[in-house]
Amino acid sequence: MRLPARLVSLTAVTAASALLTGCFASTGTDGDAGEGKRIRVAHMQPPRSGLSPLSDDAFKLSRWSTAETLVKLDADGNAVPALATEWEQSGRSWTFTLRDDVTFHDGTELTAQAVVNSLTKAAAASPKPRILDGVELTAKADGDNRVTVTTAAEDPLVPQRLSSPQLSILAAKAYQGKTVNPVGAGTGPFELTKVNGTTSATLDRYDAYWGGKAKAPGIDVKFVPDGTARAAALRSGEADIVEAIPVSQAALLDEELITEVPMPRTNTLYLNTDNGVFKDASLRAAVREAIDAESIVKGVYESRADVAEGLLGPALPWAADLRSDVQRAKAGKADGQTVTIGTFTDRAELPEVAAALQQQLQKAGFKVKLDVREYANIESDALAGEFDAFILSRATVLDSGDPAAYLYSDFASDGSFNISQLADPTVDKALKKAGETNVGDARRKAIVEAEAAVLGTDAAIPMLHERVIQGDAAGVVDAAHDPRERELVTVDTYVK
Template sequence: MRINHLLILSAAVASSSGYAQSARAQSITIAEQFTARAGWALESDDSNLLARAGCLEPLTRIDFDGTLQPSLATSWTQTSPTTWEFTLREGVKFQDGQPLTPDAVSNALNNLLKVTTPARAFSPKLIKSVEAIGNNTIRITSHAPTVLLPYNVASPSTGILSPAGYQNGRINPIGTCTGPFIVVRAAPREGMTVKRNENYWGGRAALAGAEIRFIPDGNARAVQARSGEALISVAIPSSALHSLGSGLQIENIDSPRTATLIINNKKPALSDVKIRRAIQAAIDTAGLASVVYAGAAQPAVGPFGPKEPWAPKEAKVVKYDPAYAKELLKQAGIQDGALKLSLLAYNERGEFKDVAAVIQAQLREVGIPVDVRVAEYAALEPRMLSGDFDIALLSRNHLYDIADPFGFLASDYTCAGSYNLSHYCNKDVDAKVAKAGASVDIPDRHSVYADIARRLQDEAVNVFLVHEQAIDAVSKKVANYRPHLHDSYLLTKDVALR
């Protein structure tokens, strides 16, 4: 279905047609991967769309080199094992003209703590209180000791809106952010239109604005790039790269993102480690990386890539061994064809349809029939969260929630984790995660993460398939664009037209 064209800029951008034409000439169209699916609720991934659009800003930020940097806060101090104080940047105004104050920040973060489904990076399980103190400081208190709170408040979910952005239990991002671009139109299923914030605290943006289209289908994003309709198209399927043609720059970086076959560990059959190991051995991850991903991915050695400092040094690719898989199923008492599974896959990841077909064929070879269902992620996530599935494909950036694996492990692999799609629960792992979060010794923390990664791989809690690359197609007309390691930023004030 063709995405409806949004207005490049609203009538409010210009008071004359000449200015409007000039503004349009300085605007770009962007093909984004996901649609807004939660009414712009900041606890959801909708917050990431707002941050990538140049609207939403948190207290701190993760720069393109992966380092923690000031944003709406200029400095922070740990005053006790459970208490941090953040000094706010002076002179910042929300896009509706209201000043950034400690009360406004406290209001924003306390609204986040009150929601029904908390943000993974900033939830009442982690945060005890947020309060304004003095003229330009806020105090955040956690339940348990943590050295990572400045990383938590770099999450887009903790982005700060003016008080007008929180009305009657709803989020209104139009004109209530602090960033270099103002949202002037937000259509959850279609996209956003943004214009330059002329009063941005960080300096004037190079572009006048942008039309951001939500296009879940990866091949459709590739078409937008090839035709020139979109000057930036993100998350291009590796299989479409050969068809893009000239006039485009391919921006790709190794991403802390692992494509994973999530296994629902609370299903009776799948709670058996022998059956999970059989599924693990039946899947040719090296073949997936070379064929489906056309070499633009590495076969996974676990949840973390082999070059990451918290990956086990001895980590290696699980051997593809269908005969061993059959033997494990026999040991578990599973007759050929007796275990039938349903596999969920979402179409925002262009490779997943083919990955699902390969897994379906390879599991069939060892006597496990698989039914595949492909849909948009928004339609599948409720089933995955509730445990109403067998196996599912997921592309997960383990530094997305916070720029340290603690956030990923706490949400995905602890008993009470808010994104524990595998429904895995091990008290020893819970204790290790808690220990890591309180440790000021970075090598010690990394060692704990490696121990957990080793256990997840050994127990085949999930099947880690490939370590992915971020692949964006960018017109050569565009200057100063960089893919962000954690997917947090896209339209920055420096992106320009040549």
Template sequence: MSGGDAGQTNEGEGTGNGHVAYAEFYPPIAAWALETDDSFTLARTGCLEPLVQYESDGSLGEKLATTWEQVEPTAWEFQLREGVQFQDGTPMDAEAVAGALTHLLERKTPARSFNSDVVAGVEAVDETAIRIRTKQPDVLLPYRMATPNTGILAPKAYEGKQLDVKGTCTGPFEIVEEIPQQSLSLERNEDYWGGTPALATAEVRYIVDGAVRATQLQTGEVDIAPVLPVVSMAELEGNDDVEVSTVEMPRTTAMMLNNSRPPFDDPLVRQAIQKAIDTEAISGSIYEGVMTPATGPFSPELPWAPEGAAPVSRDLDEARRLLDEAGVDPSTLSIELLAYNSRPEFGDLATVIQDQLGELGVEVKVKSGEYASFEPDVLAGDYDAFLLSRGYLIDLGDPAGYLAADYTCKGSYNLAHYCDAETDASINQALQEEDQDARFQTYAELAERLQSEAVNVFLVHESAVVGTTARVENFEQHPLNFYALTSELTVS
């Protein structure tokens, strides 16, 4: 199933014997450890499933759990779906689920949305129910249980030194062969609790380069290709065998600034850099108008965005004034900007930023490479600036997860190394606030603060460009990119 004919018509398609090839843009880098982003890749393959499903409209639906209830201020109970078995034939009971979640809690580097800072413990209530205790009241726990990080694997998966994902999932597809860093071969799970999957087989190909994904979609070597370069749209739209669409995503591209060391420990310098960047020009040139200029971390039409939020207008005179107020000569500033290459547009984006800041007199040195090679230094605070595409609902399905991970002093993904006691208190309050309107107001105030202090330079709000071959049916681009290969997916 890893051959070059994956995109060709298979005998028996339309009768339940179809095959698709999916171009996955993010290969596993941590041996499938569920506390990492590998869990998202595993969920997109149709293998890994969590207790709760995040629906396309932002609501929560049933998955491996059918009901959930906050039975105490610091305790939630989840009723498990009955009759589910892991792909190795063992039952998915409360003991297995509690064991899987406890294993996640005990990881050395915890998941951003489900960790021992938030969760006190997990226990089986009886054979079909579990109780999750939290350190403090947490009205958003069901959202935590919808993330791929909290996907459930069979007890056998945890027996070795690294996770074994073959035969230990509950999803519609089972991994039968893995070629590391190249591909996965999948077969339908005939005993899937959701009914027999429409496809017989599937292949996941790891294709980091967006241009290569677009080319293989054109040639029919892959059937589904997400996160395509905007520059590929015109050519793809001219191909009758390909269907291309754009979907607004809860995701923003930003130039992350290291707030923990000079020059970006000074908010005046950060604000000067922000005023020197032309997000309108970036939107029009790099993204051909598909992405819109950022108004802050959140798209302006969302209910938790600040009212009247607008992009920062470029003003070099104001940028120079701010640097003068900070006592900084722009000619003395030399910044290294990191740009990872799995986002094909980041190379051009870095060059535009280099030119725009050059007009201010600031030197920018661009360094390109794999995301995995940059992350340790960025997490450690050993960098100046870093281009990042970041989803603000991906960790929790609610902005509080993103805000807690990225902008609290001890946040697990605080790449900006920003620390403010008032911000920490506001985010902590939001996590306990049952009134949704009040919670959204807090998010809006926090977004306004992040933008006004130029904690990072928010560049564009993103839309996903996704392409499929014309024969693909029942594929829907999930707004959080949690799911791709589903039981309903088929080919004509």
């Protein structure tokens, strides 16, 4: 039964709200803005790498409209102009013409050499940004306002790759030390002025923005990993925009304050194929047969999710039309084998999913231990293969708008996010074919064939496709509701 917000435990609300007390700056009006207040944002995950754009922190910089890329993606995943106004391909090379009159937040001009510097740093990074997995990329200035990007092999996805926030273009000052520091170095409508570790960040409007003055005078960000606290921040008026409200909290909020956004995001159980119990394909198959995803969707997500038929969900409707039966191994018997499943607390539903899986797998004959931590404290162990299984909420088109990059990153032998430790020649061949096929129907067919190759190994068992729930206070105007999680506060967003 759904409870009205007024019946929420006062103690629970007070405790959660206390986590946010004093964390947002004053929301006084700004005389030049016309629309007034600073925007207070409660983010789910704190920075992992000091807001370096070469990490997943890049998507925070993008969501705050402080760092920009050469191109953007439209709703259909097509590349459209951003810092570059046009581009043309010649074999392995793509030449991009830069927008005029763009300045970085430190006052320096956007030049071809500045673009080359940013792209070269990204291409040489270790680890590489996911979007460059399997891609050798070089950039060269062609005069003051043109940049030629060349890949080792002809790549039809270069423009889409360059839309990834991990390939943001920053001023030279950002690259002075051993790490990349984005403070005061972007080109967007908001300048990042201060970062307080993993606690908060401050951004002020950049009045010289090439796309026109932002309607809000600034953004005050608080990192709030606790989902109940984020929901309480919206309920109490402590925050204007709240990321990723847990399903369990959504029913306690005014429906007019929340928006469900269908996500190209799949909740997947990754199984370690390199060592431990699940090196045995028959035991991976036993896990697949033991999982009851529908009960998880109903019980944990309160039917605010979709049961997975594959790795690619309803946000990519063409996948279902192209999908065919997958050949898989027969299930073996668990016989009391002990396994450890890891996951993280940042997405409030995942510990509940882990508990449900523990029961389902124990019923199938496994002994199951759980290891649940904050994501920042568990990612390195997951990538190192320290778990028998790992539950991950994974965006499937986050970087390029094309799922081939995600599939390569997660399942290629040399993929940078290969939690399953998968090294399968058939999968590698299918992934290579998908990556090399030109954009269009043929590429989509190759992508679904690569998905089938992965599913055939049972290295990853897709369970459900998520819908993110975003909270916007009553006075918020034109906040972005972006299924790719690239935009949140834009030049047009403000608080009445």
